Amino acid sequence: MQQFWVVKRLTNYESRVRSVFLSDHVYQQVVVLMPKLRRFAYGLSGSVENADDLIQEACTRLLSCMSEVEGYLERWLYRTIRNLHIDQVRRMAVKSRCHDDLAGRQPASTDGNLQVESLITLRQVRDLIGELPEDQRVTLLLVGVEGYSYREASELLGLPIGTVTSRVARARQKLTDAIYPNHDRETEDLGEHHGSGSI
Amino acid sequence: MALDQSERRIGGIEASLLNAYIDGELGPEQASEIERQLETDSAASRYVRQVHRVEGLAKASIGQVDYMAISRGLGDSLEALRLHQGSQAGQRWWQSPYLASAASVVLLLVGYSTGFLSAEYRINQQMAVLEAARSQSLEEVRVALNRVLEYSPSGEQISWQDETGRVVAELSPIRTLKSRDQRFCREFREVVLIDGTREERRGLSCRQGKEDWRTQLILTDGT
Numbered sequence: 001m002q003q004f005w006v007v008k009r010l011t012n013y014e015s016r017v018r019s020v021f022l023s024d025h026v027y028q029q030v031v032v033l034m035p036k037l038r039r040f041a042y043g044l045s046g047s048v049e050n051a052d053d054l055i056q057e058a059c060t061r062l063l064s065c066m067s068e069v070e071g072y073l074e075r076w077l078y079r080t081i082r083n084l085h086i087d088q089v090r091r092m093a094v095k096s097r098c099h100d101d102l103a104g105r106q107p108a109s110t111d112g113n114l115q116v117e118s119l120i121t122l123r124q125v126r127d128l129i130g131e132l133p134e135d136q137r138v139t140l141l142l143v144g145v146e147g148y149s150y151r152e153a154s155e156l157l158g159l160p161i162g163t164v165t166s167r168v169a170r171a172r173q174k175l176t177d178a179i180y181p182n183h184d185r186e187t188e189d190l191g192e193h194h195g196s197g198s199i
Numbered sequence: 200m201a202l203d204q205s206e207r208r209i210g211g212i213e214a215s216l217l218n219a220y221i222d223g224e225l226g227p228e229q230a231s232e233i234e235r236q237l238e239t240d241s242a243a244s245r246y247v248r249q250v251h252r253v254e255g256l257a258k259a260s261i262g263q264v265d266y267m268a269i270s271r272g273l274g275d276s277l278e279a280l281r282l283h284q285g286s287q288a289g290q291r292w293w294q295s296p297y298l299a300s301a302a303s304v305v306l307l308l309v310g311y312s313t314g315f316l317s318a319e320y321r322i323n324q325q326m327a328v329l330e331a332a333r334s335q336s337l338e339e340v341r342v343a344l345n346r347v348l349e350y351s352p353s354g355e356q357i358s359w360q361d362e363t364g365r366v367v368a369e370l371s372p373i374r375t376l377k378s379r380d381q382r383f384c385r386e387f388r389e390v391v392l393i394d395g396t397r398e399e400r401r402g403l404s405c406r407q408g409k410e411d412w413r414t415q416l417i418l419t420d421g422t
Binding site: 026027028029030031032033034035038039042043048049051052053055056059060062063066074120122123125126129140141143144145149150165166168169172173175176179180 | 207214215218219222223224246249250253254256257258259260261262263264265267269270272273275276277279280281283376377378379384386403405415416
């Protein structure tokens with residue numbers, strides 16, 4: 001019996017030391033990752049408030065399972081944020097049907113005319129990303145916006161690399177089709193108009 | 200690397216291969232081969248340009264969140280994570296003796312967009328002039344903050360003022376963090392008194408080069 005207590009006390013001590021070490025480690029990692037996580041959550045949810053809510057919920061869950069995510073923190077955070085967002089979207093879908101398919105649609109905010117590429121705003125691009133199917137949007141945000149490699153993105157999302165590459169390709173095709181509906185035209189001046197963007 | 204063998208092609212190049220080229224996923228030989236094809240394949244080269252433009256805009260658009268302070272709730276969650284450290288448990292870091300004894304101060308405005316955007320609302324020349332002076336002052340504060348982040352230990356509080364004495368700032372590195380790619384980042388607090396207005400901000404800034412720090416996260420922001 002005494003041995004049992006010794007073992008238990010040692011185990012508790014080890015757990016406490018481990019917890020102290022890990023939390024420091026985890027806090028640092030979370031803070032340093034936070035800009036990326038916020039951009040990711042913002043790109044997913046479309047609003048700063050929703051983005052912060054998603055990350056806050058992820059951080060709250062992290063508190064209760066800190067030791068289990070050692071070595072997997074980054075992917076755990078990304079997946080948790082993605083899953084929380086998907087749960088949220090599904091709940092909302094009960095009330096109003098979610099439109100996922102961008103193909104064949106013109107953005108409502110542009111009077112159906114995005115052919116004047118020079119007038120496109122930062123907001124319109126973000127709206128278009130928001131209209132991508134969830135799986136494509138998640139992948140595009142990681143690869144196209146954050147610059148993760150295909151391998152890193154596949155590890156973060158738990159997907160085969162081939163799936164990542166095809167999702168990136170489909171997402172880009174939809175975006176370029178929406179912004180450049182006339183593929184026969186050269187459109188060199190879009191990049192010159194960042195200044196006209198709006199939040 | 201293994202690529203998705205999609206049938207779809209852009210111009211004469213398989214779509215997945217072209218995207219892998221855009222993302223720098225190909226080896227030098229494969230990349231050179233694609234570049235050679237792009238010289239004569241107008242549809243594929245147009246697609247590459249379009250993707251770069253669209254994603255440049257996407258980065259700029261989504262990156263705007265960097266300049267927006269995190270919510271109070273998220274700040275509290277981060278703090279709860281930090282307090283797990285135990286050694287400092289029970290004391291919120293902004294209530295530490297260093298900061299509690301600090302004179303109220305300053306600001307900042309992480310420069311870039313906010314200053315520019317606010318200028319849009321100025322309706323007369325006088326205000327525009329004042330705004331220009333303010334932007335310059337804030338830029339000076341930003342330079343001062345860069346130096347503080349570069350050279351001052353955490354917990355130290357540095358007072359700064361411009362030549363006219365119109366702008367006063369109190370700059371404090373709070374702690375130093377290291378990212379997985381071994382970049383240094385520092386949490387900081389800055390209080391700026393400018394023309395009688397007090398602005399306070401806590402944030403995270405990461406080192407880009409010598410005396411070159413970029414604010415990547417605003418933890419609190421207010422007057």
